[in-house]
Amino acid sequence: MSDVDAALDTALQSLVGGKGPVQVATEPVGASEVSAWCAVMSEANPLFVDEVVAASGPHGGIVAPPATLNMWTMPVRIGGGSVGRDTDQPQQAAYQLLDDAGFTGVVATNSDQAYEGHLRPGDVVSARTTLAGVSPQKQTALGIGHFVTTEVAYANHHGDPVGTLTFRVFKFRPGTGRQRGDEPVDDSPRPERPRPRWNQDQAWHWEGLRQHELRIQRFTGSGLLVHPPAVADPTTHDMAYDWVVASGRGTLYSWTAPEHPKAPAFEDPLVVGLVELEEGVRMVSNIVGVRPDHLEIGMPLEVCWLDSHDDVTLHQFRPARPGRRxxxxxxxxxxxxxxxxxxxxxxxxxxxxxxxxxxxxxxxxxxxxxxxxxxxxxxxxxxxxxxxxxxxxxxxxxxxxxxxxxxxxxxxxxxxxxxxxxxxxxxxxxxxxxxxxxxxxxxxxxxxxxxxxxxxxxxxxxxxxxxxxx
Amino acid sequence: MWTPARQTAIVGIGATEFSKDSGRTPMQLATESCLAACADAGLDPTMVDGMSLFSMERNYEIEVARNLGIPRLRFFSMVNHGGGGGCATVAMAAMAVHSGAADYVLAYRAFNERSWHRFGSGVQDHHQSPEANDVSFSWTSPFGLLTPAQWAGMFATRYMHQHGATSEDFGRIAVADRRHAANNPAAFFHGRPITLEEHQVSRIISDPLRLLDCCQESDGGVALLVTTAERAQGLDREPAWIAAAAQGVAEDQWMMRSYYRDDITGLPEMGVVAGQLWESSGLGPADIQAAMLYDHFTPLVLPQFEEFGFCGSGEAKDFIVDGNIEIGGGLPVNTNGGQLGEAYIHGMNGIAEGVRQVRGTSVNQVDGAVNVLVTSGSGVPTSGLVLSGEGG
The missing domain is CATH 3.10.129.10 (Hotdog Thioesterase)
Structure with a gap:
């Protein structure tokens, strides 16, 4: 460690344990703000918004969602914000020291909320921050820098503790990351996937995919649905057909996750599933957004789309958004x-x-x-x-x-x-x-x-x- | 009963060594194998007047016949669908000699499937035209399902889910094959048995298939010589009688991608073969002393026991425990080491092993082996044989 680094380290460590002055929100917790938050998050819990339901619920009235803990004292709500660093706050003093030493990059790494009580509309939240720790210099993929950990204790206007936030950022020197230089970066474009071929017996299916329609062949005489498409209804030999547009909902019937050999056209991990559509037919498709070890036969899936070539769109399936209990x-x-x-x-x-x-x-x-x-x-x-x-x-x-x-x-x-x-x-x-x-x-x-x-x-x-x- | 029971026989078998790099052309491997099969039977190769091939054979009969100096070839055919056609080449040969279309028919497979084009590398370059067979790959290839192992993986997951089988149950097939291969000097894995633990830690190829669930691409050739009972009398070897031979395709059949049937845990095309073999041979599962079951991927071996009636649907995992499919067990399987242990010659080496069991010359000889079941590719249009030491 150089003398300069050692001096910085000493200065940083001298700040650790320091507490800043209490910061008090300028506005109370508001029911309308909670309601707006719920709308954005698609949060449907009535205990956060419905006074009648909440009154007979376990909290005896509306409470703010726990995950909102630290938003009530965000800078715009404590009269602060963008005007420089308030170095009365020990973490801000540490950030300033690091900025001055060239560690100007910042990325948040951890946000741990722990709850001790509920916030309710009308509560005025106060926060007190402690600089909990500054790590020795570390090399990460982003660069050389220090992890800075703060702990913020929140209370309501009665002085009751409502929770704590342990927040960690990594302050790093831009351009010192490992990714450039040390490790070869493969930035060659991914080759195209194998191109599907079709003729007039199936062209309507692929045209449908371009329009984000999952079309299933229907033989008009019997109403039989067939996939992959056929030329004749195997039960009647009727050759007249049209198609239905599938709902896009289905379940996972089987799957495999190819690992070797790797085909460079495909993302990793690659999951290929056999999807049973609610219309009754099955189709092979990629299953995206879920790791192989989280796959379960029978899991509900919904269609999504991948433009795989200039003129080809493929169906993909992902876990269907679960309903709320x-x-x-x-x-x-x-x-x-x-x-x-x-x-x-x-x-x-x-x-x-x-x-x-x-x-x-x-x-x-x-x-x-x-x-x-x-x-x-x-x-x-x-x-x-x-x-x-x-x-x-x-x-x-x-x-x-x-x-x-x-x-x-x-x-x-x-x-x-x-x-x-x-x-x-x-x-x-x-x-x-x-x-x-x-x-x-x-x-x-x-x-x-x-x-x-x-x-x-x-x-x-x-x-x-x-x-x-x- | 479309092949005559016990009226025709395999009278000669021949093979090259099995390796990862033969150092020779496939044409030379084909020629060597055919010469070896004739020599085994004690037949002058120029007497051969029929050749029975199955697709993916790139050494066409005309050039092999040219090398063998065959003056006239009266019968030649090629059965479609790759590995499923192995036993069918024998069926075609049997029909040809029985009908009089030919006197002596050679069936063979020879390739450098490892040192030249690797068979398991996939079909990503397959699509060339909008003909139906190329189009058939459009339902799988754009999603990354490109290799036989990947196609098999889709069946394996469903089989596990529906029948409660595990990766260890697949592993028991590999352990049995490798135990047999360990005794076989001709095998890839001679002297190299594996344990179930080794199977369980082998790397994933296409989850749930592990490396040791998969056969390895091989270089090599195998040839078989078929003739009638009457002509067999004049040759050197005891005939391995063709008690039955049959092909099978079932409803909504695809090439290893029959994913659209009501149930995808069975092999109904193998069921079509099984029904015909039992009917035309007059035999049943209890009459079989050894079986050479197509084993390119272990998960597709289990339903073969079920389709042939050795056990009920979904019960194969219980049938194969406690060494039941190993030498000394109730139904020794793949006594040459199978394709997992001896070599992957698209099942033709399994037919040759069936002949050795009937002759009593296997390195893993089953005591009292009279009737031997042999199957071809699983999950594809397929075929099967019952070979017997008892003639008609």
Whole structure:
């Protein structure tokens, strides 16, 4: 370690343990803000928005979704924001030291929320930040830098603790990453997939795919559906046919995951499934958005599309978005190893922008494409609070309205850009006393895992039924 | 009963060595194999007047006949669908000699499937035209299902799900084959048995298929000589009687991609073969002492036991336990090591092993082997044979 590095390290370590002044939100928790958040996240839990249902529910009234914990004191809500660093805050002082030493790059790596109580409309949230740690210099794929960990304790205006956030960023020197130079980067374009061939007996099927229609041959005499298409109805020898447009819903009938030899035209992992459509026919298709070890025969799937060639669109299938339980799981309903239903989430420009605004995150990379590109990003990126909110919504869809959240720990990876799909998959990794359940999960997009993490949930002893309405 | 029971016989078998690099052309391998089969029978090769091939054979009969100096060839045919046609070449030969179309018919397979074009590398370059057979690949290839192992993987997953079979059940086939190959000096894997544990840690080829579930591409050639009972009397070898031979295609048949049937865990085309073999031979599962079952991929061996009635549907995983398919078991299988252990010569080496069992000359000889079942490609239009030491 050089003298300069040692001096920086000493200065950083001297800040560790420091606490900043308490920051108080300028506005209380608002029902309309909660409602907007729920709309963006597709959160349907009435205990967050419906006063009547919530009054007879387990919390005795409306509560804010736990995953909103740290959004009420975001910079725009504590009168701060973009005017320089408030070096009264120890983490800000550490960031400034690192900036000055050339570690100007920053990426958030972890956001671990732990909940101690519920926030309710009208609560005024205060936050106090402790600089919990600064790592020694580390080399990562991004570059050489330091991990900076802060802990923020949140309380309501009565002084009751409501939860903590452990937040970690990596401050790095741009251009010192391992990816360039040390490791060969294969940036050759992926070759095209094998091109389908067709003649007039099947051309209508492929034309349909171009229009995002999954067309199934129907022999008009008998109404028999046949796939792959035939020339004659094997039961009547009638050759007159038209087609029906399939709903695009089906289930997984079988699958294989080719690993060797690798065909360079295909992504890895490659999953080829046999999909049984709800119309009754089967078709071979890629299964996307789910790792092979999360596949289950019979799992519900829905169609999506891949433009594989200039003039060819292929059908693909992904896990169908699971419905929301109307009752709540109770203790004994889950066991270690249980898988949660995979859930695809379309990452649209709308979702990224409205998610950032609904969580009071006004950083430009979440809503301004030009600003994002100026910072070297291909497009705007989803903010952490939106990712957390979507994960929490998916967990709630699975467990039900009355599930309790103790924590939501998230590690961040590949960015969520508009146009991608993030698929949530997860499984139960622990079942403890008192209804405690730990779920470990991944949110994967086309670049890798956007998030990975775990949540500690608490299941009630008995379910009150549909959203506590029973 | 379209082949005459016990009126025709395999009277000669010949083979080259099996390797990963023969160092010779496939034409030379074909010629050597055919000469060896004639020599085994004690027949002057110029007496051969029929040749029975199956598709993917690139050494056409005219050039082999030219090399053998055959003055006239009266019968020649090529059965379609690759590995499924192995036993069918014997069926065609039997019909030809029985009908008088030919006197002596050679059937063979010879290739450098490893050192030249690797058979398992896939069909990505297959699509050339909008003819029906090329179009048939459009339902799978654009999605990355390109190789036989990948096609088989789709069946394997469903079989496991529906019948509760596991990767270990597939592994038991490989262990049995490799145990037999270990005794066979001609085998690829001579002296190299494997354990179930080794199977379980072998790398994934196309999940759930592991490396040791898959046969290995091979270089080599095998030839068989077929004639009538009457002509067999004048030759050197005890005839391996063709008690029955049959082909089979079932409803909604595809080449290893019959994914659209109500149930995809069976091999109904093998059932079509089984019914004919039992009917025309007058035999049944209890009369069979050894079986050479096509084993390019282990998961497609299990349903063969079921289709031939050695056990019920979905029960093969229980039938094969405790060494039941190994030497000393109830139904020793693939006593040459099979295609997983001896070599992958599209099943023609399994027919040759069936002949050796009937003759009593196998390196893994089954005591009292009289009737031997042989099958060809599984999951494809296929064929089968019952060979017998008892003539008509």
């Amino acid at each position: 109307t009752d709540t799981m109770v203790r004994g309903d889950v066991s270690v190893g249980d898988r949660l239903p995979p859930c695809p989430i379309d990452v649209t420009t709308d979702l990224v922008k409205s998610g950032a605004l609904a969580t009071f995150d006004h950083q430009d990379v979440h809503h301004d494409g030009d600003a994002a590109r100026a910072k070297g990003l291909p497009d705007i990126i989803m903010n952490i609070l939106t990712s957390s909110g979507l994960a929490a919504r998916w967990l709630g869809d699975w467990a039900g309205d009355e599930v309790g959240f103790r924590s939501l720990r998230i590690g961040l990876g590949a960015s969520n850009h508009p146009g991608d799909t993030m698929t949530m998959t997860g499984s139960v990794t622990d079942v403890g006393e008192g209804g405690a359940v730990t779920v470990s999960f991944f949110g994967a997009n086309s670049l890798g895992n956007h998030i990975h993490g775990s949540a500690e949930l608490v299941l009630p002893e008995v379910s009150r039924g549909a959203g506590g309405r029973a």
